[in-house]
Every structure is written in C-alpha cells, then in structure tokens.
Amino acid sequence: MENCLNFREQLLILMTEEVLLQGCLKNDASAQQELYQRYSPKMLSVCYRYAKNREDAEDMLQEGFIKVFSQIARFEKRGSLEGWILRIIVHTCINHLKKNKKFNDNLDLAYAGNIVIKEEYIPSIIQAKQIVETIRALPIGYRTVLNLYAIEGYSHKEIGQLLDIEESTSRSQYTRAKSMLEEMLLKKRIIQQPKEKKKLFSPVRIV
Amino acid sequence: MDELEDLLKERSDQYLLYPSDRVWNNIQKELHPNRTLRYGLLALFLLLSTTTAIWVNKDKASYASSPVGQVAAKFIDRNLISLTNDFYSGTNASSAKTNDKYSHFLNSHDHDDMSSYAELASAEQKDFTVQLPSKLDVPRLLPQKEINKHSEINLTKEEKKNSIGTAIETVIQQAKKIQKNASWQIYASPTMGYRRLKGEASGSNYQYSVFSLSTNAVFARNVKGAVTHKPGMGFEMGTAMFYPLSKKINFKAGLQANYNHYQIEAFSSVPEIANYGMNNYASGSYPISTVSFYRNTSGYSPAILRNEHYMISLPIGIDYALAGTKKLNFSVASTIQPTYVFANYSYLISTDLKHYAKEPSLNRRWNMNAAFEANLNMEKGGFKWSIAPQFRYQMLSSFKTKYPIKENLMDFGIKVGVIKTIK
Numbered sequence: 001m002e003n004c005l006n007f008r009e010q011l012l013i014l015m016t017e018e019v020l021l022q023g024c025l026k027n028d029a030s031a032q033q034e035l036y037q038r039y040s041p042k043m044l045s046v047c048y049r050y051a052k053n054r055e056d057a058e059d060m061l062q063e064g065f066i067k068v069f070s071q072i073a074r075f076e077k078r079g080s081l082e083g084w085i086l087r088i089i090v091h092t093c094i095n096h097l098k099k100n101k102k103f104n105d106n107l108d109l110a111y112a113g114n115i116v117i118k119e120e121y122i123p124s125i126i127q128a129k130q131i132v133e134t135i136r137a138l139p140i141g142y143r144t145v146l147n148l149y150a151i152e153g154y155s156h157k158e159i160g161q162l163l164d165i166e167e168s169t170s171r172s173q174y175t176r177a178k179s180m181l182e183e184m185l186l187k188k189r190i191i192q193q194p195k196e197k198k199k200l201f202s203p204v205r206i207v
Numbered sequence: 208m209d210e211l212e213d214l215l216k217e218r219s220d221q222y223l224l225y226p227s228d229r230v231w232n233n234i235q236k237e238l239h240p241n242r243t244l245r246y247g248l249l250a251l252f253l254l255l256s257t258t259t260a261i262w263v264n265k266d267k268a269s270y271a272s273s274p275v276g277q278v279a280a281k282f283i284d285r286n287l288i289s290l291t292n293d294f295y296s297g298t299n300a301s302s303a304k305t306n307d308k309y310s311h312f313l314n315s316h317d318h319d320d321m322s323s324y325a326e327l328a329s330a331e332q333k334d335f336t337v338q339l340p341s342k343l344d345v346p347r348l349l350p351q352k353e354i355n356k357h358s359e360i361n362l363t364k365e366e367k368k369n370s371i372g373t374a375i376e377t378v379i380q381q382a383k384k385i386q387k388n389a390s391w392q393i394y395a396s397p398t399m400g401y402r403r404l405k406g407e408a409s410g411s412n413y414q415y416s417v418f419s420l421s422t423n424a425v426f427a428r429n430v431k432g433a434v435t436h437k438p439g440m441g442f443e444m445g446t447a448m449f450y451p452l453s454k455k456i457n458f459k460a461g462l463q464a465n466y467n468h469y470q471i472e473a474f475s476s477v478p479e480i481a482n483y484g485m486n487n488y489a490s491g492s493y494p495i496s497t498v499s500f501y502r503n504t505s506g507y508s509p510a511i512l513r514n515e516h517y518m519i520s521l522p523i524g525i526d527y528a529l530a531g532t533k534k535l536n537f538s539v540a541s542t543i544q545p546t547y548v549f550a551n552y553s554y555l556i557s558t559d560l561k562h563y564a565k566e567p568s569l570n571r572r573w574n575m576n577a578a579f580e581a582n583l584n585m586e587k588g589g590f591k592w593s594i595a596p597q598f599r600y601q602m603l604s605s606f607k608t609k610y611p612i613k614e615n616l617m618d619f620g621i622k623v624g625v626i627k628t629i630k
Contacts, residue, residue: 019478023498028565029239030500034478036231041223048224062230066237131218150212151219182211191214 017081024072032069039082040065043089049135049147050093064092090152094162097144130190134181142177149174390449392461394624396597400441400467401619402514402605406430406612430612433503433560435472439513442466443599443620449526457526459540465599467616468515471554473563474506481562483555483569485609495569499562501554512563514553516605516616520546520576534586540595544576551605558611569610575602580622591626 020038023031044061051057067088075084135143144163148154149170156174160167185191447461481499501510524542531537551570554563580597601616 016478019480019498023478027238028498029235030565031478031498032238033231033235034500036234040230041225042220044224044226045219045222049219054224057224058226058230061226062233065230065234069234069238128218128222131215132222135215135219146215150215178211181215191211 021072021075021081024069027069035068036065039085042082043085045132046086046089046152047093049132049151050090050097050144052140056096060093060096061089063096064089067092086152090148091162094144097140098163127190130188131185134184134188134190137184138177138181142173142180145170145173146177146181150178388451390591390626392447392449392593392624392626393445394447394593394622395444396442396620396622398441398443398465398467398599398618398620399438400469401438401617402436402469403615403617404431404434404436404612430556430560434556437470437472439468439470441468441618443618443622445522447522449626452525455528457528458524459526459542460521460523463520463522463544465518465520465546465618466515467518467618468513471512471514471563473501473503473510473512473554475500475508475510476502476506479562481557481564481566482559483566483610484558486611494558495566497564497566499557499564501563503556503561503563512554515550516548516553517550518546518548518574518576520544522578524578526582531584536584538582538584540580540582542578544578544599546574546576546601548572548574548605553605555606555610556612569606571603571605571607574605576600577602584626589627593622593624593626595622595624596620597622 020031020035024035040061043064044057047057047060047064048054051060064085068085071088075081135146138146145159148159148162149156154162156167156170159165159170163170165173182191186193443463443465445461445463447459447463449457449459452458476499479499479502480496483495483497485494501512522542522544524540526538526540528536528538548571551567553565553570555566555569556563576599578597578599580595582593582595584591584593586592597618597620599618599620603615604610604613605616606612606614
C-alpha cells in the first residue's frame with residue numbers, strides 16, 4: 001500500500017501542472033487560486049525588480065495574473081507554464097513602465113551617463129535581497145535592460161523591440177548598467193574585487 | 208554569460224516576495240464578477256418588489272383621496288354620462304354623427320362577428336336608435352338613475368351573451384372585485400440553512416469512480432456519517448398577494464428570493480482528481496472526474512467550504528386562520544414553491560467520499576420547495592404585522608438523479624411581514 005501511495009503521490013506531482021492548467025481552462029476559481037499561490041511569490045519578486053515600490057509591483061502582478069488567466073487557452077505547452085507566465089508578467093511590467101514618462105527619459109543614454117552612485121543608496125540587507133535591492137537602486141532605464149538581459153534572458157534584439165530602442169542602445173545600456181552595478185556591489189562588499197582573472201566574483205557570506 | 212550575470216540570476220531567482228491578499232481578491236473580482244452581479248440582482252429584486260407594493264398602495268390611496276382625483280373622477284363621470292345620454296336617446300343627430308366611432312362599437316352589440324363591423328363601418332349611417340339592455344352592467348360609469356331613464360332599451364339574453372362590451376365589463380368587474388378584497392404582503396426573514404444528505408458509496412459507484420490507484424483505501428460507506436457539515440445563515444425575502452376564499456381561508460401567491468448556505472468541514476490538499484460515479488452506468492451515465500483541492504478526511508490544513516444557493520420561487524398556497532379577532536389572530540399557512548436555482552456554488556463530495564470539488568454539471572436548476580409557517584398577526588395603523596416561525600424543505604435533491612448522493616436543503620426562519628389591504 002505504501003508503494004502504491006508513493007506512486008500515486010509521484011504521479012500527482014507530475015500531473016499537478018496539467019491538472020491546474022485544465023482547471024484554469026474551465027475558469028475554476030480553486031485551480032486559479034492554486035496556480036496563483038504557486039507562482040505569485042516568484043512573479044512578485046520579478047515585478048519588484050522593475051517597479052518603483054512594492055505597491056506598484058503588486059499592481060503589476062495583479063494585471064499580469066489577470067492576463068495569465070484570461071489568456072491561458074493560448075498556452076501551447078511548447079515550454080513550461082512558469083516560463084509562459086513569467087513572459088506575460090515581464091511584458092506587463094514593461095507596459096506599466098512605459099506609461100511613465102520618467103522611464104522613457106531614463107532610456108536615454110546621455111541622461112543615464114551622468115548619474116553618480118552614492119554608497120548610501122545601496123541597502124544593507126541579506127544576500128539575495130541585497131542583490132535585488134542593489135539592482136533596484138540602478139536608474140530605471142539601466143535596471144530594466146539589466147533585468148531583461150541578465151536575469152530574464154532576453155536578447156538585445158528582443159529588448160530593442162520591447163522597449164522601442166535600438167539594439168545598440170540596449171547593448172550600451174547594459175554595459176553601463178552592469179558596470180554601475182558591479183561598482184555598487186563592490187562598494188557594499190556584496191562581491192569581492194577579483195584577484196585573479198579566472199575567479200572574477202564570489203559572493204560575500206553574510207552572517 | 209559571465210560570473211556576475213550568473214550570480215545575479217541565481218540570487219534573483221532565490222528572492223521571493225509574498226503578495227498581500229488584496230491582489231488575489233482583486234484578481235478574483237475581475238475574473239468572477241458574477242457573484243457581485245448576483246448580489247446586485249437580489250438587491251434589485253427586493254427594491255422592485257418593495258417599490259411596486261408601495262406604489263400600488265400609494266396610487267390607490269392618493270387617487271381616491273386627493274382633491275385632484277375627486278375632481279378628475281367627477282369630470283370624467285359627467286362627460287361620459289352626457290355623451291352616453293345624447294347617444295342612447297338617438298334624438299341628437301349631430302352628437303351621433305360626431306361619435307361615429309362609438310356608434311360603430313355599440314352597434315356591433317347586435318352582430319356576431321368582425322365582418323359586421325366592416326359592413327357597418329362602410330355603410331352611411333344617419334339616423335339610428337340603439338337599444339340597450341335594461342340593466343346594462345356598467346355601474347361604475349353610469350349611475351343607476353341614468354340607466355333607468357332608458358328602460359325602454361332592451362337586449363335579448365343571447366345578445367347580452369355575445370356582447371363584447373359586456374364581456375369586457377365583466378372582466379373589469381371581476382378584477383376590481385379581486386383587487387378590492389386582495390391584500391399585499393412584503394416579508395423578510397433571516398434563516399438557518401441546513402441539509403439532509405443521504406446515499407451510500409455503493410460498490411458499483413465506487414468501482415466506476417476510482418482509477419485503481421486507491422482501490423484498497425478505506426472509506427466510509429454511508430455519506431451521512433462520512434461528512435461533517437454545519438448550518439449557515441441565509442435569508443429570505445419576498446412579496447405575496449392574499450385573496451380571501453372564505454372568512455378563514457386565504458389564497459396566497461407571490462414571488463420570493465432565497466439565499467441558503469451551509470458549511471462543510473474539509474481539508475486543503477494538493478490538486479487531486481475527484482471522481483463522481485453515476486447511477487445507471489450501463490445506460491450511458493459515465494463517471495465524471497474533476498480537479499479537487501479539498502479532501503474530506505485529511506490534508507495539510509483544515510478548510511471550511513461554503514455551499515451557497517441563490518433561488519427565486521413562486522410560492523402558491525393557502526393561509527388558514529385558526530383563532531383570534533381581526534386585530535390579533537393566529538393562522539397557519541402552507542405553500543408549494545416552484546423554484547429556479549440561478550446560482551449554485553456547491554462543493555460535491557466524490558462518490559468515494561474522499562474529495563470535495565465543484566461540478567456544476569451535476570447541479571439541478573429547477574426544483575420544488577414546500578414551506579409551512581405559523582403566523583401571529585397583529586393589526587395596527589392600517590397595516591397587519593405578521594411574525595411567523597417557518598420551515599422550508601426542498602423536495603427534490605439539489606443534484607441530478609444520476610448522482611448517487613441526494614441532498615435536500617432545509618431552512619428554518621422567523622419571518623417578519625407587513626400586510627396591507629388594497630381598497
């Protein structure tokens with residue numbers, strides 16, 4: 001019986017995503033809630049990296065999940081459901097940002113180049129959060145490109161199309177963003193200065 | 208990708224934030240607006256029924272009592288009498304000529320079919336005499352003394368029978384008579400909703416419903432002993448018309464809205480398949496499977512499920528006065544209520560009695576309820592107030608017959624109503 005139940009539990013784990021998907025396709029509130037509970041913490045942290053504050057991040061998350069549930073019939077199972085949801089959430093975040101004039105101004109390289117980083121801008125909190133908060137301390141244009149390229153895995157071509165900028169602008173933005181972030185992380189000792197070229201960065205253990 | 212990028216990605220993926228409840232509530236409102244809509248419809252129904260009842264009473268009262276109403280009534284009576292007198296006497300040719308429209312109508316009393324109307328309409332009519340029955344049944348329009356003046360005008364019995372005018376008048380008379388004696392009630396009641404559950408997870412149901420993964424599981428066979436449920440608050444509101452059939456018996460008919468709910472104790476679980484075996488498997492009622500997030504007996508956290516029903520019904524029945532005076536009396540009433548369940552948010556137990564899930568295809572839309580109530584009626588200030596303990600029982604199962612488990616809803620309540628007689 002034990003083996004039978006174990007097999008059943010294993011089967012259920014494999015089935016879960018499919019079962020949730022079927023429930024969501026039937027507009028079943030319980031399935032939708034389960035899917036939301038499963039993916040919302042990760043998706044909120046994605047939104048938070050793009051948003052100005054936590055409240056804006058929750059607004060983005062809400063808008064994104066409404067799109068997810070209303071468009072779920074379009075999911076073609078070519079990739080993972082999580083990846084599909086992530087893509088919708090990221091696009092929602094970008095749309096949200098585009099409505100803000102400041103964001104569009106910040107995509108301008110000349111503006112971003114004049115920004116001076118002060119050490120006190122970098123929050124001092126535990127490691128994963130430190131890195132996320134440091135990313136958030138970047139100018140909005142820089143951090144968007146950095147998020148899209150380094151974390152979400154978009155190409156510069158895709159970023160260019162998504163943000164209505166040139167591919168070369170995306171590359172330059174990213175180079176500057178990365179350089180600025182590196183400087184900030186080093187100043188806060190979240191990463192160490194590389195002594196050898198092979199071992200560039202190692203995270204600092206925070207006790 | 209360099210080391211910094213790896214680090215960024217890795218740490219960002221580790222970082223989780225938990226959204227506030229507000230986010231999910233807003234998403235749910237956006238995705239399932241029907242609940243709000245249904246509450247709105249229910250409120251609208253109450254508002255409409257109340258407004259209608261008030262309007263009916265107000266309209267009657269204000270017309271009869273207001274100076275404008277009295278003047279208007281006199282004016283209409285005088286002109287109708289004048290017109291009718293001129294016309295009936297047949298002495299005033301000009302009057303008859305200017306009222307051809309009426310003359311055609313009244314002349315038609317002598318004819319059986321519509322072709323007579325056409326013939327009459329086409330014929331040139333100059334002088335004519337109309338014979339009226341000695342007792343034309345239009346007492347509201349013509350005072351008896353005016354009718355008596357024309358006692359020489361007679362219609363045969365057969366002609367009377369065929370008279371459209373007489374028929375219309377008869378209907379109006381009847382309606383007025385009913386209206387005169389009818390009273391109107393508006394009522395509301397908090398209720399306690401519960402259910403009677405019966406059925407067994409029989410071998411055959413079980414066999415059809417399980418995909419062999421848990422055939423060796425132990426489960427309770429009788430559904431009544433396998434579930435934990437408790438009553439929930441609901442409400443009832445409606446409007447009814449009373450018509451006296453005799454001194455003690457009133458006929459009662461109306462429109463009523465009910466909200467019933469009860470609670471089930473269950474447990475949250477990982478998504479699993481709930482199976483619903485069907486009766487008459489051989490005749491093609493195949494088992495149904497759906498996603499369940501709740502188990503009946505064990506899970507990772509306790510959960511309370513609310514089974515909610517929104518219903519509209521047409522109560523028709525009898526109210527019998529047992530004792531008392533006009534001011535204070537005691538009566539009992541019983542109604543039968545054809546019911547439409549316009550929203551049903553119910554979790555159904557799977558036929559292996561292990562899971563709860565929503566399966567709307569197994570819910571019955573049309574049902575029949577019976578209600579019994581004992582009324583204490585008090586008359587004060589032109590209104591009759593009524594307080595009545597009542598019991599309402601759903602006669603057919605909430606579920607379709609193919610689902611082996613039967614559920615009959617019950618409501619207990621204390622009804623408070625106000626009755627106004629229309630005069």
